[in-house]
Amino acid sequence: MPDNSQPDVPTTAPRQVWWKRFKGVAVPFSPIVGPLEVQGDIARCYSHTPRGALIAAVQISVRLERSTRWREILEQQVVTSEGKIAYSRARAADRVVPAGKAAQITGFRIVSYTPQSAVVGTVSRDPARGGRTARTVTVKWEGDWKLAPTPEGSTGSAPQKVDSLSGYVFWGGF
Template sequence: MFKRACLPLVVGLVVLAVAGCTGKGHEETAAVTTKPAPPATSSVRARACTPDNSHQDVPRTAPRQVHWERFKGVAVPFSPSVGPLIVQGDIARCYAHTPRGALFAAVQISVRLDRSAGWQKILGQQVVDGEGKAAYARVRAAGQVVPAGEAAQITGFRIVSYTPQTAVVGTVSRDPAHGGRMARTTTVRWDGDWKLAPTPQGSTGSAPQAVDSLSGYVFWGGFGPSQP
């Protein structure tokens, strides 16, 4: 999430406090645990990279057993079965090779890439090679990170398309700086783990489009508006 110098705001993926869902924007009761993320220098989980790849169905409700941690003011999801199972510095990796794994990777990688001061390392390890990767590097180097208090927060998701090789994840976010909801898509591809595929324009996702509701999306998220 960063601003391009002298260019329109690029809104990245981030997260809002919510509970489970029905897939049509209707709220259910669900337990969501939250805690602040530890400093990047000590954020290391020394567990094996053995995610659960058994659930190949496309999720129609909010994933369970999820907790949320802030990354540079933005909440990102964690699951002991879906991932990320390994966090080293600002890099979070090891996701299930499933639709849920693609969802978590799309949120985690895009948020971290847009907000980390060490984005070049994330770009090198968790972004697929190609025109989009080169374009992102140019745009990011010339941009500014959106302050935590102005960062948009995810309120819902849907899996637009999924194959074991490529997944397109749709998200709806609430923008605390400008109000309203914005929808966009993010693409990830499998290369031993899920990796982000930036747009040819150098963004982590498609251009945000205003939406009036969460209709067609699963109600999902972890925190309210960010604080610096």
């Protein structure tokens, strides 16, 4: 059972986090906030807190974008919406970015948080685009955090180039 006792929005990097590569991208794990269950490419069981939302947003979006078993992730960890249908169509025609060119998380901020929904901002070192890019990902609570894709079918907002981590908390697994 994840620890739901830290309901405050983090302004520093979450403690007790370790990173492991998933298909070339470092993703965070915490024995406190999750994911507490990993079966194949699906990682679930996150705390119902801002920290749980943060780790779920990173885990689910990376796994969905990188896995060859993305349909299972889509079915189990994405909220039912027009965005889910659009993602499925777009992904079926798309290729996965090679591991060496995949973006790596270097910072985060919680843009908004309620117990029902969280918008997580991340900054990544992005070899494919050069430099750093920022984007947001939305997750919603449906018994666990689930990804809420954009109506156009993207896992988050379009990446925007940024010059620094200003306004973000330094955090990443490199």
